[in-house]
Amino acid sequence: MGGVVARPLQDCGALPTLELRAIDLYLSSLPFLSCLLFCLFSILCSFFTMSKPEFTLRTDVYSPIEPDLFKGSLAGKVALVTGSGRGIGREIALALARSGAAVAVSGRTASQVEETTKEVLAVASGVKAMGVSGDVCIKVDLQRLVKEVCLFHEIYQGIR
Secondary structure, three states: OOOOOOOOHHHOOOHHHHHHHHHHHHHHHHHHHHHHHHHHHHHHHHHHOOOOOOOOOOOOOOHHHOHHHHOOOOOOOEEEEOOOOOHHHHHHHHHHHHOOOEEEEEEOOHHHHHHHHHHHHHHOOOOOEEEEEOOOOOHHHHHHHHHHHHHHHHHHHOOO
16 A cells, blocks of 8 residues: 555654744743733723823913013124024024024025014014025035124124
8 A cells, every 4th residue: 555654643753842842932932922912902902092181282382481581681692593594493583583682594595594584673673683594514604604693793792
């Protein structure tokens, strides 16, 4: 009879060893798997039972940084605000002007710098402002910016 010969399990030399290794691996990974399942279960439970967030959304101005508290506090100072042609830099330049500082507005786009400079001059009476367009990542532009702001500072302070 030419066919498959069935042998008892103990006669297959490598099979019991492989089975034992697989069982050992399975048993050693049980703590990890149970921890993973617990974490997934916790995440799913918290996702489906989400309630009101623990923080309160506030849209008012935080009282210690109320802009009116700083009015005139920077009189006689010169502030250089890079990237103030638009966005956050623009708002910082306007806030510094409201506080009385002379503001040097700088940015890469000349039209935005010019527009922000005009807005800074309009914010408060007596505020001085200048605009310098250039890229602070380019050494020549940066050196020119520093030179012009130092000159602006000297003129503003009445040194020259």
